[in-house]
Amino acid sequence: MRKEAVRYLRCPHCSGTMTMDGTTLRCGSGHSFDVAKQGYVNLLRGAVKFSADTAGMVAARADFLAAGHYAPIAESLAALARGTAPAPVDGDPGCVVDIGGGTGYYHARVVSEFAGREGILLDISKFAARRAARAHSRISAVVADAWDRLPFGDGAASVVLNVFAPRNPAELRRILRPEGVLLVVTPQPGHLRELVDSLGLLRVDEQKDERLADRFAAHFTEVARERVRSTMALDHKALPQLVGMGPNAWHQDGDRLEERIAQLPEPCEVTLSVTLTAYRPLA
Numbered sequence: 001m002r003k004e005a006v007r008y009l010r011c012p013h014c015s016g017t018m019t020m021d022g023t024t025l026r027c028g029s030g031h032s033f034d035v036a037k038q039g040y041v042n043l044l045r046g047a048v049k050f051s052a053d054t055a056g057m058v059a060a061r062a063d064f065l066a067a068g069h070y071a072p073i074a075e076s077l078a079a080l081a082r083g084t085a086p087a088p089v090d091g092d093p094g095c096v097v098d099i100g101g102g103t104g105y106y107h108a109r110v111v112s113e114f115a116g117r118e119g120i121l122l123d124i125s126k127f128a129a130r131r132a133a134r135a136h137s138r139i140s141a142v143v144a145d146a147w148d149r150l151p152f153g154d155g156a157a158s159v160v161l162n163v164f165a166p167r168n169p170a171e172l173r174r175i176l177r178p179e180g181v182l183l184v185v186t187p188q189p190g191h192l193r194e195l196v197d198s199l200g201l202l203r204v205d206e207q208k209d210e211r212l213a214d215r216f217a218a219h220f221t222e223v224a225r226e227r228v229r230s231t232m233a234l235d236h237k238a239l240p241q242l243v244g245m246g247p248n249a250w251h252q253d254g255d256r257l258e259e260r261i262a263q264l265p266e267p268c269e270v271t272l273s274v275t276l277t278a279y280r281p282l283a
Helices: 055-066 071-084 105-111 126-132 169-175 193-199 208-216 238-244 247-251 254-262
Strands: 018-021 024-027 032-034 095-099 119-123 139-143 157-163 176-187 220-234 268-281
Touching: 055 105, 055 126, 055 238, 055 247, 071 105, 071 157, 071 176, 071 220, 071 268, 095 105, 105 119, 105 139, 105 157, 119 126, 126 139, 157 169, 169 176, 169 220, 176 208, 193 238, 193 254, 193 268, 208 220, 208 268, 220 238, 238 247, 238 254
Parallel strands: 095 119, 095 157, 119 139, 157 176
Antiparallel strands: 018 024, 024 032, 176 268, 220 268
């Protein structure tokens, strides 16, 4: 946790500004939060609505992403951020926030485009936060619930990332500067299509883009959209990592998955197909 990032954070209990005293964050009302030895701080304020990713899920994601299979997404996201991010206002560039950022893979790539800007990653999983705290020298990791009030001041962020993660439009609008940009990555119906039936994966809603647009319409206007599509050659080591790193992990039997993977060719050609959308806040 970097002192430079704390000015953008707010106490989850009283929304007061916070300062860093050694390895503890404190607000003026007396609430305090210790920074874990792994470098992240827990700002959860109550019971959460969904299960957090387990250590095994996070490890699978870290290994899969480190192999570069989703590098086209990271590169396209960084380019879109570079082309849409606002200039600093009154000398303050604002922070780069990643909501549900997991291990920090995408966040680190985007933060590297903006010298001098602090990155703050939120995830509900402490296992993800541990890895994210080491993802980049300017990323600070926070355990928080994306569905709750986000622990940021109004207009704290100049760039907000949301990659395959929960999204609360009203809160995303609140923490984003008027001139800021929200970048959202969502899967297309054809994403991982070769594995849906053979491995019993969850299907992507055919109307996902339309539903997203409807949810965001009251708070944002779309300013750019692009598709990223490629073919991944995945071996029998990468396939269980892919299944085990996201929501599909909650719906799988390990032995049955292993049997199904054994029946697939190696390498197995799998479609990567996602949409990147850039939004500006409505006035």
